[in-house]
Structure formats: C-alpha cells, structure tokens
Amino acid sequence: MPTGPTIILALKILVTAVTILLVASLVALVFKKPRLHGRINTLFFVLTMCTVAGFEALLQFVDVKATFDEPTRDLLRTHLYFAVPSAILLPAMFFTGWTRRKSIHLVLAVVFTTLWIGTFVTGVFYLPHN
Ligand code: HEM
Numbered sequence: 001m002p003t004g005p006t007i008i009l010a011l012k013i014l015v016t017a018v019t020i021l022l023v024a025s026l027v028a029l030v031f032k033k034p035r036l037h038g039r040i041n042t043l044f045f046v047l048t049m050c051t052v053a054g055f056e057a058l059l060q061f062v063d064v065k066a067t068f069d070e071p072t073r074d075l076l077r078t079h080l081y082f083a084v085p086s087a088i089l090l091p092a093m094f095f096t097g098w099t100r101r102k103s104i105h106l107v108l109a110v111v112f113t114t115l116w117i118g119t120f121v122t123g124v125f126y127l128p129h130n
Pocket residue numbers: 029034035036037038039041042044045090091093094096097098099100101102105106109110112113
C-alpha cells in the first residue's frame with residue numbers, strides 16, 4: 001500500500017500537470033486559437049476526471065486514519081471541498097464549450113477558475129508530502 005506522503009506527492013504532481021494544461025489552453029485563447037483551447041481542455045477534462053476518480057478509489061483501499069494524521073486529514077478535506085465541485089462543473093464546461101454556448105461557458109469559467117485556484121492552492125501548497 002502506498003504511504004501517505006507518496007499519495008500526496010502523486011496528487012501534487014497530477015494537479016500541477018493538469019494545471020499547466022489549463023493555463024496552456026488559456027494561452028491558446030489569448031492567441032485566438034479557440035480550437036486548440038478546446039483540444040487541450042478535452043485532455044485536461046479526461047486527465048482531471050481520471051485523477052479525481054483514481055484518488056477517490058485509492059481512498060477506499062487505504063486505511064485513511066492510519067495513513068494520514070488528523071491535521072493532514074483536515075487539509076485533505078479542505079482540498080476536496082474545492083476539487084469535488086470543480087470536477088462536477090467540468091462536464092458542464094466541456095459541454096458548453098463544445099456546443100459553443102459562449103456566454104454560459106464564460107459565466108461557468110469564472111466559477112470554475114475560482115474553484116480551480118482553490119484546488120491548486122490547497123492541493124499543492126497546503127498538503128505535507130514529507
Ligand atoms: C477556465 C477558463 C475558460 C475560459 C475563459 C474559456 C473560454 C472559452 C472561449 C472564449 C471559447 C470560444 C467560444 C466560441 O468562440 O464560441 C471556448 C471554447 C471551448 N472551451 Fe473553453 N474556456 C475555459 C475553460 C474550459 C474548460 C475547463 C473546458 C473543458 C473542460 C473548455 C472547453 C472548451 C471547448 C471544448 C471549446 C470549443 C472549442 C472549439 O471551438 O473547438 N473550456 N472556451
């Protein structure tokens with residue numbers, strides 16, 4: 001079974017990797033390449049869903065209380081308060097982008113970006129991996 005620090009380090013690497021993709025997709029928009037934005041975000045969507053599902057599945061197999069001390073469990077919970085709503089919004093982001101419902105896509109983008117910043121900060125900066 002993986003140790004707590006290993007799980008957290010893997011989580012940090014995955015969250016950072018997908019965030020780089022999200023930023024790249026926004027850079028594509030700056031360069032007026034919405035199709036590229038859509039392609040990068042399709043990958044972002046799939047990888048993020050796999051990360052969330054994989055992490056939730058892993059938590060079913062490890063003894064959470066033995067693997068993470070109480071402060072770490074609190075921090076993980078805070079991280080999930082951002083990560084789970086982000087993951088719930090993602091299919092709607094994908095659908096509204098794909099079907100070119102631009103104004104809804106942009107309104108959702110504001111909410112999504114806020115939640116994602118929370119996911120990134122609580123996942124990458126707060127959680128202890130040593
Ligand atoms: C977070 C901030 C985001 C902003 C500001 C944003 C903005 C935009 C804009 C301006 C367009 C062009 C719409 C049009 O011209 O009709 C677009 C298209 C699109 N977006 Fe986003 N988006 C964001 C995030 C996402 C995410 C997270 C996803 C996927 C999960 C996504 C998927 C798409 C797709 C599939 C398209 C259609 C691309 C195409 O024309 O082939 N976007 N987005």
